[in-house]
Amino acid sequence: MRSSAATDFFEHIGRSVECWLSAMGAAFILLAQAVYQGFTGRQNYKEIANQMALIGFNSMPIVLVTVAFSAMVLAYHTATQFVRFGASSYVGGMVAVSVAREIAPVLTAVVVVARVGSSIAAEIGSMQVTEQIDALRSLAVSPVKYLVTPRLLACLTMLPVLTVFAGLIGVAGGYVVAVFSAGVNPTVYKSSMLSLLTVRDVWGGLIKAVIFGGLIAIISCQKGLNTRGGAAGVGRAITSAVVASIIWIYIVNYLLSVLIFPPVQL
Amino acid sequence: MIRIEGLSKDFGTHRVLSDISMTVERGEVVSIIGLSGCGKSTLLRHIIGLLRPTAGHVYIEGEDITAMGDAALNRVRRRMGMVFQYGALFDSMTVGDNVAFPLRQHTSMTREEAALKVAEKLDMVGLGGTEQLYPSELSGGMQKRVALARALALEPEILLFDEPTTGLDPVTTSTIEEKIAALQQRLHPTMVIVTHHMPTVYALSDRIVMLHEGRVMIKGTVDEVRNSDDPLVQQFLQGRAEGPIKLGLGG
Numbered sequence: 001m002r003s004s005a006a007t008d009f010f011e012h013i014g015r016s017v018e019c020w021l022s023a024m025g026a027a028f029i030l031l032a033q034a035v036y037q038g039f040t041g042r043q044n045y046k047e048i049a050n051q052m053a054l055i056g057f058n059s060m061p062i063v064l065v066t067v068a069f070s071a072m073v074l075a076y077h078t079a080t081q082f083v084r085f086g087a088s089s090y091v092g093g094m095v096a097v098s099v100a101r102e103i104a105p106v107l108t109a110v111v112v113v114a115r116v117g118s119s120i121a122a123e124i125g126s127m128q129v130t131e132q133i134d135a136l137r138s139l140a141v142s143p144v145k146y147l148v149t150p151r152l153l154a155c156l157t158m159l160p161v162l163t164v165f166a167g168l169i170g171v172a173g174g175y176v177v178a179v180f181s182a183g184v185n186p187t188v189y190k191s192s193m194l195s196l197l198t199v200r201d202v203w204g205g206l207i208k209a210v211i212f213g214g215l216i217a218i219i220s221c222q223k224g225l226n227t228r229g230g231a232a233g234v235g236r237a238i239t240s241a242v243v244a245s246i247i248w249i250y251i252v253n254y255l256l257s258v259l260i261f262p263p264v265q266l
Numbered sequence: 267m268i269r270i271e272g273l274s275k276d277f278g279t280h281r282v283l284s285d286i287s288m289t290v291e292r293g294e295v296v297s298i299i300g301l302s303g304c305g306k307s308t309l310l311r312h313i314i315g316l317l318r319p320t321a322g323h324v325y326i327e328g329e330d331i332t333a334m335g336d337a338a339l340n341r342v343r344r345r346m347g348m349v350f351q352y353g354a355l356f357d358s359m360t361v362g363d364n365v366a367f368p369l370r371q372h373t374s375m376t377r378e379e380a381a382l383k384v385a386e387k388l389d390m391v392g393l394g395g396t397e398q399l400y401p402s403e404l405s406g407g408m409q410k411r412v413a414l415a416r417a418l419a420l421e422p423e424i425l426l427f428d429e430p431t432t433g434l435d436p437v438t439t440s441t442i443e444e445k446i447a448a449l450q451q452r453l454h455p456t457m458v459i460v461t462h463h464m465p466t467v468y469a470l471s472d473r474i475v476m477l478h479e480g481r482v483m484i485k486g487t488v489d490e491v492r493n494s495d496d497p498l499v500q501q502f503l504q505g506r507a508e509g510p511i512k513l514g515l516g517g
Contacts, residue, residue: 127356130352130354130357131350131351131352131354132354132355132356132357134311134316134350134354135348135350135354135355135356137315137316137343138314138316138343138346138347138348138350139343139367139368139371139416140340140341140343140344140368140371140372141340141367141368141371142336142340
């Protein structure tokens with residue numbers, strides 16, 4: 001009895017790992033196809049521009065609100081604690097570095113997953129279950145070129161743009177809270193920010209944003225293209241796209257943080 | 267023009283098509299009939315390369331499309347048009363954009379030239395002036411006619427129909443049959459029609475291929491099939507519940 005339960009358990013683990021590896025392989029193949037299609041034949045610039053507007057411009061308000069308030073909360077807690085220990089000269093730098101390295105790219109990506117990744121999976125998923133994807137193929141149009149490549153290009157370009165604006169509003173929000181709510185000297189805040197924030201922090205955050213953009217586009221498109229089973233299947237595809245994207249963003253964010261920002265040797 | 271040799275298709279461990287061989291000559295209209303779930307639509311999807319067979323080959327004008335890469339397959343598909351069971355119109359586009367879609371993708375027509383072509387194709391299916399409507403504003407029969415207009419946009423040599431009249435009222439069914447017959451007389455495309463609606467089959471077909479449980483049960487001219495003394499064929503043609511075909515419907 002016990003050995004049967006153990007076998008079932010290991011079988012379950014094996015199947016999950018197989019599923020996970022196969023999904024990862026399929027995502028890499030889709031990425032390679034989308035990149036190849038981006039360099040061959042006539043490009044659909046109108047669709048690329050549409051997607052850039054949808055992903056970039058339309059996501060701007062929610063991204064700005066999310067990052068501004070998160071940075072304000074960070075600044076509030078950092079300032080109140082640092083002031084207690086007489087370290088208020090580090091508040092500006094601490095907030096700016098955190099916003100540039102982590103808060104702006106990660107929260108922007110998570111908001112874009114919720115707003116855009118889910119809509120990509122829903123749109124492509126409903127096209128899949130209503131045979132519109134097959135119709136595209138029957139009309140000699142590659143679904144990868146027509147649907148995936150524009151969304152990939154739009155995510156790759158617009159995530160860094162959103163992250164830049166998110167970073168600016170985050171730093172501004174942090175400044176307002178630290179100065180007007182926690183009593184940090186504005187000149188000290190600014191000089192701390194300028195001395196601690198480096199170009200590497202900014203570029204590191206933007207590299208993360210580009211990679212997160214690629215992850216969101218490919219995972220959401222793949223989940224949409226693999227949709228089966230009508231309306232319920234579309235629902236499952238959306239949930240799966242959001243969950244998988246967020247998990248991968250967190251994992252990749254950790255790896256990139258370690259890679260781009262190694263510990264300083266004293 | 268279309269030659270299928272020893273085609274089999276498995277989905278997992280389930281064999282859907284088994285050793286299918288048939289030909290469709292240029293300009294011929296062949297109907298594929300059979301019970302729901304016997305593999306008719308699956309066979310049609312193999313003809314346009316939407317599915318790859320487990321075994322066997324599909325030749326279009328002598329070219330084996332089962333061995334082709336995507337680019338070569340798309341070159342062949344440009345000579346084909348398919349009307350899907352539920353139309354499969356792009357629901358985010360207007361009727362005009364749906365019909366213009368293949369023109370924009372594969373030709374260098376100007377906007378005005380494409381608009382003229384769209385109007386011509388919509389007139390051909392009796393839907394002139396509907397360019398600005400969305401698919402959701404159309405009835406099922408109208409959607410199928412728009413799908414036909416879209417399939418005709420590139421003036422294909424081969425037209426494939428998946429259940430063109432299923433689920434439609436008798437008047438709409440007759441209208442669609444008339445449109446398809448008129449199209450055949452005017453442009454002489456090769457047509458493969460998947461259906462289990464026998465009046466449509468008798469009205470349009472030169473030949474019939476009947477599938478049963480994934481195999482070719484009988485193939486021949488309309489008269490040959492109608493006069494077959496096979497009880498299974500006769501049960502299907504007459505739509506009788508009693509006979510060798512047993513459906514596992516319970517009760």
